[in-house]
Amino acid sequence: MSPTEINTKIVNANPLDFGTIFNQSIALFKKVWVQGLVMVLLNMVLAIPVVMIVYIPLLFFGFISALTMDGDYESYGQAGLSIAMVLVLIVAYVFMIVAMSAIGLGLKAAFYRICKLRDLEQIGKEDYFYFFKKPYLGKTIKLGAAFTGIALVATMLCFLPIIYAVVPLSFIVVVYAFNPDLSISEIIKLGFDLGNKKWLISFGLMFVSGFLAMIVGFLMCGFGIYVTAAFGQLPSYFIYKDVVGFDGDDEQMRRIEQLSTF
Numbered sequence: 001m002s003p004t005e006i007n008t009k010i011v012n013a014n015p016l017d018f019g020t021i022f023n024q025s026i027a028l029f030k031k032v033w034v035q036g037l038v039m040v041l042l043n044m045v046l047a048i049p050v051v052m053i054v055y056i057p058l059l060f061f062g063f064i065s066a067l068t069m070d071g072d073y074e075s076y077g078q079a080g081l082s083i084a085m086v087l088v089l090i091v092a093y094v095f096m097i098v099a100m101s102a103i104g105l106g107l108k109a110a111f112y113r114i115c116k117l118r119d120l121e122q123i124g125k126e127d128y129f130y131f132f133k134k135p136y137l138g139k140t141i142k143l144g145a146a147f148t149g150i151a152l153v154a155t156m157l158c159f160l161p162i163i164y165a166v167v168p169l170s171f172i173v174v175v176y177a178f179n180p181d182l183s184i185s186e187i188i189k190l191g192f193d194l195g196n197k198k199w200l201i202s203f204g205l206m207f208v209s210g211f212l213a214m215i216v217g218f219l220m221c222g223f224g225i226y227v228t229a230a231f232g233q234l235p236s237y238f239i240y241k242d243v244v245g246f247d248g249d250d251e252q253m254r255r256i257e258q259l260s261t262f
Contacts, residue, residue, distance in 0.1 A: 164199070
């Protein structure tokens, strides 16, 4: 589906019903809660090497600093080492944020593809690493960096912009999940177009579903939060499905129209 077709569907989208999407999210969660849990656990497991890569150089510089400390805190060598540690810390922190964002984005996009399989009862492989393979790995990393940049800028603008940006950012992942061949700029633009068009109902659904997922998770002895975490991601899927749809749906409609002409 081309960006123009997607944008046209967004512009001409019909009003959505809060209760219908919420009930659909509950019904789908019953089918994909295991896959959602796997997504969360994989995110945690893949984060461990990233954290280790970040902390190893920090521990190394801390060890060197301890060996070279001679009580003269104003010495040139000590000042140079402190500057180097600060630079390493900044680079390591940026690397960690971008890497974690790319991992989370790739896993979440793959989860949405699995949701489509379960929702439409299609046969297909539940590939959690779909967006970490050669065709899309570079784009996943770049999109993760862009995702992080937008979130950081929105956060720095006195907090309120991040409340607005959280909706378009969530749709960026959905658009990428079902249109991975689009350019990064097109994916971001379409995510913001959809987020702007359906911001209020999207924010309401995300807030309610996320809050309920947190409450139910805590009631399940704390660990349940990992089980219910995926529920908060499902309204975005159904909003995209209702507004944009999928290529297969368009192909099926064209076949129906062709058959009806005979």
